[in-house]
Amino acid sequence: MFNQFKRITNSFRYRIAISIFLLEAIMITIILWQTTTISETKARHSYATANQVTLTLFKNLSLIALPTNTYDELQEYAEQAVIDPKIKFIYLVDRDNRIVVSNDFNIVGLNFSDIVTNKDHLKSANIYNMGYLYIEFSNQELINNSVQTRRLGIKIGIIGMAIIACLGLFMGYILTRKLEKITAAAKLFGEGNFDIKIGDMGSDEIGIMGDSLNRMQERIQSLIFDLKSKQDQLQEANNNLEIKVKERTSELLILNDKLKNSSEQDELTKLYNRRKFNTFIQDEFSRTNRAGTYFSVILIDVDYFKQYNDKYGHQKGDECLITIASAMRRCLSRSIDFIARYGGEEFIVVLPSTDVKGALKVAGYLRQAILNLKIPHALSDVSTYVTISQGLTVYNADNDSNIDDIIFNADKYLYLAKSNGRNRVEAMPLS
Known part of the structure; x- marks a missing residue:
């Protein structure tokens, strides 16, 4: 029995099957890893950019509210802002460490240190020594998208490697001149060119291998298409997020102009005050x-x-x-x-x-x-x-x-x- 196992493992068919399996498995792993990494990197960058824009805009509004002690409009906007699932909490603290604006109106007026004992998870901005702005962001949506992308990548990898394992067994039958053609096609696959098609090679073992490679090519293209579709959905979500950020930026700019005018204009005569x-x-x-x-x-x-x-x-x-x-x-x-x-x-x-x-x-x-x-x-x-x-x-x-x-x-x-x-x-x- 040991000798029989040894003959199998030393056979040309087995070596071809193992070699092709490992080569294609590495190729799919690299493709999936690169695609997933790029997708997650873009998502994290968009998430970080959106958070920074939100922090900057609230900082600009705070620059107007703190000197004049007029917090009503900023309080209203803070309460509306947490409708966005990416924002959990907003705190504006004056130089006495007193909360003057928060999405939770019940804690306005309380000492910030009594409410929040650990600030490490908060994004903060110093309002020119007049106070501090703290915002806690949630990355749960980013995590969920990342998990879905990785799960899809694992499925693609399992299916792809399963298909490759089957094709590796067929390749053991390559004993004729058709081997060179099959090898050339496999090399193109290894380079990421999945548009190549193997022509009709007859009905023998090598012909069957050629047909199997064609089916593998179609399956991988289908899986890649599914992955790209998921990426497109993620990109669309990112685009929608950017649109929302621009809309809110425009709203904040309008609000900023109104606040600036109200702080510099005489209400009765409309002259400067x-x-x-x-x-x-x-x-x-x-x-x-x-x-x-x-x-x-x-x-x-x-x-x-x-x-x-x-x-x-x-x-x-x-x-x-x-x-x-x-x-x-x-x-x-x-x-x-x-x-x-x-x-x-x-x-x-x-x-x-x-x-x-x-x-x-x-x-x-x-x-x-x-x-x-x-x-x-x-x-x-x-x-x-x-x-x-x-x-x-x-x-x-x-x-x-x-x-x-x-x-x-x-x-x-x-x-x-x-x-x-x-x-x-x-x-x-x-x-």
Whole structure:
């Protein structure tokens, strides 16, 4: 029995069967491994990119919410975001380690360290020392897709190797000149060319082998087609994910614009607010010092506005401020000129690269524009219509003044304009 087994293992047929089985098994293993690896790598990259985009977008929104302590819209978006199965938890923590935004509204206001004791599984972002953003992502969908792909690869490998084992037995019958043709076809298969077809080789053993190789080729192509179909489905899922990311990015950008406008715009007059003015004057102050130039500031007050409110009511007062703001904005023809509501019935104008003479012209336009509105004011001591008083000052890079000094000077000349009868402009002396 041992001798018989030895004869079988030493036979040419057995050696051919083992050689072809090992060769084709390695080939299928390499193909499946490469295909699976590439597919999983792309999926992980898309997953990581989507997570980073989500983290970045929430970080940008947090940059607006933290300084202003306005979290309602961000809270609403956080609650909507966890509908996506890839996002589990969202926490925005202020510098006191207090949770100010979370998809779970019940924990807002609690200490973050009391809620989350281990941060290793969270993606985090430092919000410029104003707080931290933490997001916990779920990769369960990625794991499920990977498992399905690997299972399909194993099935393909088992079927392929089973087919190869059977064909290896047939190849043992190759004893004629047809062996070279069969070998050449097998070599092409080994190189990954599954389009080759073996022609009719008769009905003997080698002919049967040729037919079997043709069937193997068709089966492997079918399995590869199935695998590619799964890959296409995975790619489609990735594309859908990218579309959703783009849609949410667009939504977040729109929300970001709304939040930015609400933080810089006066709600009543739609002019810039005092907060935006503080930023603008600081930038203009720095630019003027670098360039060695100058700029003018006009502080404006509506004359006898309290009496106007008492006479006509606060609703009419609001309408009056809106009309005045619109008229003054039309007087500023340059895109670099700036106007903001400074507070109550006060407005402030900044004219870059404008000296006293130029600013006086603009102030004259503003005063005349308000008179031309002919808004009735029965309690005014200077006119039957609403008027404005203006204080004008100029800063140049040679001055030792700071921003507080500039505002103080403008306010000083505004007070002088009121003292001298209102409905006028008072400015620093011409140099």
